[in-house]
Amino acid sequence: MAKKTSATPDVEKMRHSCAHVLAQAVLEMFPEAKLGFGPAIENGFYYDFDLPRTLIPEDLPILEKKMKHIVKQNQKFKLVEKNVDESISYLEKINQDYKVEASNDLKKEGFDKITFYENINQKGEMTFxxxxxxPHLEGTSKIGPFKLTHTAGAYWRGDEKRPMLQRIYAVCFTTQKELDDYLKQMEEAKKRDHRRLGTDLDLFMFDEEVGAGLPLWLPNGAYIRHKVMEFAFNTYLENGYDPVSTPHIANVALWSHSGHLDFYSDSMYGSLTIDEEEYKLKPMNCPLHVKMYNSSTRSYRELPFRWTEMGTVYRYERSGTLHGLTRVRGFTQDDAHIICRPDQLKEELEKALKLTLYILNTFGFKDIEMNVSVRDPENKSKFIGEDKLWKQAENTLKEVLEASGFKDYIYDIGGAVFYGPKIDVKVADSIGRKWQLSTIQFDFNLPTRFGMAYVGEDGKNHTPFMIHRALLGSLERFIGVLIEHYGGAFPAWLAPIPVVIIPVAQAHEKYAEEILKKLKEKGIRAKLYNSTDTLGKRIRLAEMKKIPYMAVVGDKEVKAKSLAIRNYKTKKQETVKAEKFLTNLQKEIIDRD
Ligand SMILES: [Zn+2]
Ligand SMILES: [Zn+2]
Structure with a gap:
């Protein structure tokens, strides 16, 4: 079993062994069950089954009990090798149709032997x-604490034209504490699920008739999206970037020239025909930026170029992989391309890294992990670009990271894409889950393919370095992560409504309206909750909408020109002078606190 997760091979082996135990328990419960695949995944494993009926939540504890019984017996895992034809007829005999198909494929690939793992109980009988x-553990007793978490539909081999199987997900750890901590985190994650909060807080929606994976931003969500985009874009402009803008579609000739048709066509949508010419939705902005660069002769004096675009791209994702905002079919990237001379490389990377940290820190991401992916020096043929370029790029990446204090970055040899090394930035959210957000990526492909050049001091043509960078990544995904990170309780600078004013009774409405007017003068979006609902009900509504500040006004407040402020995050209540609150809130929004 190739390593697929961040766990050690031993832990993966344990998790996958536990998957066999699950399959054994499922067969005890449904002898006619047909098995799909059951790999180890992050934190646990899953197994796919074709079952005579749909599983219900109550089935999971029953299966767990059966599994615990098997684990206790310390059944041995025994490796058995059969030749391929013998394997196929054996699998046919035990009615494991999916495994028959898988073994037929192995036969076509030229395998002459297939391995099986049997479970042998203490009496020496084969139980599964x-x-x-x-590989597998020696015996089931080495399996750590586990829990079956949920089920989901999964197409056989991820193909929507094939049967839908039932996937049982499980988590499995070496110690009880790890399992308990993880389950607690899951519980918290459920409360923060951005799909649920997206509905509760009126942020975004999907519509069948519009299409899967195509989010519709409601006013509250669109406001947050606008604020995030505005902050990022303005920050780039303040940091020496220039804006560019390109269309959503381009002639197929461009995608052929860039190599996307050869290497990226699985992620691209079908063609549109305009005036008998073929066009495609753009999956990336890069070739369009390259065209602009190539539109005139560039001098070494003009470099570096830092061109940024909030570029909307479209990439095909299988319907089974779509997930709220974090996996969609059309999204906007905070894209930029840095085109520079070799002697500018270090400074440009330093600047890009500094900017990345600034952007991520502003959203409260402090725990940041750097992943550097380089070429495998033993397998250079997989990668394009001159040795000299790879070396300079990789060394500069390392140097810059170390100089910025990231000494313990993760170094992935062979993990680079074929056209260049990269840094991927992962952040931990407020409940410790890791998300990959920013990427800074070299490209040795496009400059060559498009013959990008600048005239050097020597009067000759030189090829510039090209760096792609997206710091938020996809805005849709970033906001999905942000919703979960904040648990829907956005800070005042991002909240669609940072403050609501709640008059206790009608007599206090005039004062409330004065405050509202003052807030609006300061450019702060505020709302008056002056419906005929009871005070308690209006306070609960503001709570539910996770409004950062509630300003309640009654007799006392009107008289003292103050506000009774409830802070959503700290749950604290205090009475402050109205002027002071207004100034503080304005400062908080400007400072993005
Ligand atoms: Zn196995
Ligand atoms: Zn790019």
């Missing part, structure tokens, strides 16, 4: 068998 490449 699965076609599997392993």
């Amino acid at each position: 068998v699965d076609m599997c490449e392993g």
Whole structure:
């Protein structure tokens, strides 16, 4: 079993062994069950089954009980090798149709032997068998604490034209504490699920008739999206970037020239025909920026170029992988391309990294992990670009990271894409989950393909370095992460409504309206909650909408020109002078606190 997760091979082996135990328990419960695949995944494993009926939540504890019983027995995992034809007829005999198909494929690929793992109980009887490449533990007693978490539909081989199987997900750890901590985090994550909060807070929606993976931003969500985009874009302009803007579609000739048709066509949508010419929705902005660069002769004196675009791109994602805002079919990137001379590389990378940290810190992401992916020096043919360029790029990446205090970055040899090394930035959110957000990526492909050049001091043509960078990544995904990170309680600078004013009774409405007017003068979006609902009900509504500040006004406040402020985050209440609150809130918004 190739390593697929961030866990150690031993932990992966344990998790996958636990998956076999689950399959054994499922077969005890449904002898006619047909097995799909059951790999280890992050924090646990899953297994896909074709079952005579749909599983209900109550099935999971029953299966867990059966699994615990198997684990206790310390059944041994025994490796058995069969030749391929014998394997196929054996799997046919035990009615494991999906495994028959998988073994037929292996036969076509030229395998002559197939491995199986049997479970053997203390009496020496075979209790379970699965076609599997392993590896496995010695026996089931080495399996750590686990829990079956949920089920989901999953197409056989991820193909929507094939049968839908039932996938059982599980988590499995080496110690009880790890399991408990993880389950607690999951519980918290459920409350923060951006899909649920998106509905509760009227942020965004999907509509069947519009299409899957195509989010519709409601006013509250669109406001947040606007604020995030405005902050990022303005920050780039303040940091020496220039704005550019390009269309959503481009002639197929461009995508052929850039290599996207050869290497990226699986992610691209079908063509549109305009005046008998073929066009495609753009999956990336890069070739369009390259065209602008190439539109005139560039001198070494003009470099570096830092061109940024909030570019909307479209990429095909299978319907089964779509997930709220974090996996969609059309999204906007805070894209930029840095085109520079070799002697500017270090400074440009330093600046890009500094900017990344500033942007992420502003959103409260403090725990940041750097992942550097470089070429495999043993397998250079997989990568394009001259040795000299790779070396300079990789060394500069390392140097810059170390100089910025990131000594313990993760170094992935062979993890680079074929056209250049990169830094991926992962952040931990407020409940410790990691998300990959920013990317800073070299490209040795496009400059060559498009013959990008600048005239050097020597009067000759030189090829510039080209760096792609997106710091938020996809805005849709970033905001999905942000909703979960904040648990829907946005700070005042991002909140669609940072403050509501709640008059206790009608007599206090005039004063409330004065405050509203003053807030609006300061450019602060505020709302008056002056409906005929009871005070308690209006306070609960503001709570539910996770409004950062509630300003309640009654007799006392009107008289003292003050406000009774309730802070959503701290749950504290205090009475402050109205002027002071207005100034403080304005400062908080400007400072993006
Ligand atoms: Zn296995
Ligand atoms: Zn790019």
